[in-house]
Amino acid sequence: MAYLQGVVAASRSKLELGTEGALYDKIRFRQREAGIGCALESITDYTLVECMRGGEVLLGLKKRGLGVGKWNGFGGKVEVGESAYEGAKRELREECGLEAEDLEWRAMLLFTFRDSGKLMRVHVFVADKFKGEPVETDEMRPMWFHKSEIPYADMWADDLYWLPKLLAGDKFMAWFDYMPGGEHTNKVVDSLLVDL
Numbered sequence: 001m002a003y004l005q006g007v008v009a010a011s012r013s014k015l016e017l018g019t020e021g022a023l024y025d026k027i028r029f030r031q032r033e034a035g036i037g038c039a040l041e042s043i044t045d046y047t048l049v050e051c052m053r054g055g056e057v058l059l060g061l062k063k064r065g066l067g068v069g070k071w072n073g074f075g076g077k078v079e080v081g082e083s084a085y086e087g088a089k090r091e092l093r094e095e096c097g098l099e100a101e102d103l104e105w106r107a108m109l110l111f112t113f114r115d116s117g118k119l120m121r122v123h124v125f126v127a128d129k130f131k132g133e134p135v136e137t138d139e140m141r142p143m144w145f146h147k148s149e150i151p152y153a154d155m156w157a158d159d160l161y162w163l164p165k166l167l168a169g170d171k172f173m174a175w176f177d178y179m180p181g182g183e184h185t186n187k188v189v190d191s192l193l194v195d196l
């Protein structure tokens, strides 16, 4: 499975820099330096799927919930009893009706917010083979964008840091620390990115 292959490839390359634990440690260090108590109180797993078609990427305008009003890939919380891979496929189907034949794991994004101890861990996959046509749902209004016309101004601020790398085929782990007010202020105050 492409997801597992990705993980194996990662562990063979920059193991010393790329391990998730090392990244958490760096986050703790950086947050302490910034004078934050740095309680990583809870971790919640999410998925994010970027569908590719030639030089285009499918984004959805989020109609409700976290990130409402922003263009984003498709995804949501990983449910109890499912893997991130399974959760990613399910969310893609639920949010825009596409059935991915396979997903390639490409990135893990960690998000912290200066006004909470919560850490979001987002597993990012790319799909280039899928069945069906994207349809609008209660959650998302899908639209294809050429790689050169991605609406970064109307997306999460972090996307500008990592989406170009993802579209270039890179694998990586990254951390983005958001100002209080997270999705409304939409300002990244610290970040780390480790190529795998």
Ligand SMILES: Nc1[nH]c(=O)nc2c1ncn2[C@H]1C[C@H](O)[C@@H](COP(=O)(O)OP(=O)(O)OP(=O)(O)O)O1
Binding pocket: 046, 047, 048, 049, 065, 066, 067, 072, 073, 074, 075, 076, 077, 078, 111, 120, 122, 156, 158, 159
């Ligand atoms: N800073 C950020 N940058 C980004 O590109 N995507 C982000 C992000 N923070 C969250 N996301 C993505 C991850 C996930 O795909 C989505 C948030 O998930 P949802 O709100 O859809 O989750 P839930 O599962 O709680 O919702 P339901 O689907 O209603 O159950 O936004």
